Amino acid sequence: MSAKTSTTTHRCAKCGRVLRNPSPDGYGPKCRAKVRRATRSPELATYKPHLVEAAIELLEQGGLIPLRKSSKNRVYLAASSDGSKTYKTARAACTCPAGLKAIHVCKHRIAAHAFDLAS
Numbered sequence: 001m002s003a004k005t006s007t008t009t010h011r012c013a014k015c016g017r018v019l020r021n022p023s024p025d026g027y028g029p030k031c032r033a034k035v036r037r038a039t040r041s042p043e044l045a046t047y048k049p050h051l052v053e054a055a056i057e058l059l060e061q062g063g064l065i066p067l068r069k070s071s072k073n074r075v076y077l078a079a080s081s082d083g084s085k086t087y088k089t090a091r092a093a094c095t096c097p098a099g100l101k102a103i104h105v106c107k108h109r110i111a112a113h114a115f116d117l118a119s
């Protein structure tokens, strides 16, 4: 992959629509607004605030990519903090180290929850 490629088509990571401008988080303006609104949902208030913050950061970096379009139990690919790994994430489970221990809900699952709410 070359960084010089200027003909790349940018598509919204959420709805797949072609974006006129490249977007830092990978979402089109409408989907970004939906996801933002979802992160303020009372449903997410049941999680630890610092994890919700981390989940919002992940979403704003475009670190959560939906794999399937199905509306229920949607599966996402989540990028690790340094971007070197990807995990499979859904609201109910995640393959990251914290998720596999399953003691706490990880930020990926919270991000997936927010994304589900934004659908």
Ligand SMILES: [Zn+2]
Residues within 6 Å of the ligand: 012, 013, 014, 015, 016, 017, 027, 028, 030, 031
């Ligand atoms: Zn979109």
Ligand SMILES: [Zn+2]
Residues within 6 Å of the ligand: 087, 089, 094, 095, 096, 097, 098, 099, 106, 107, 108, 109
């Ligand atoms: Zn995780």
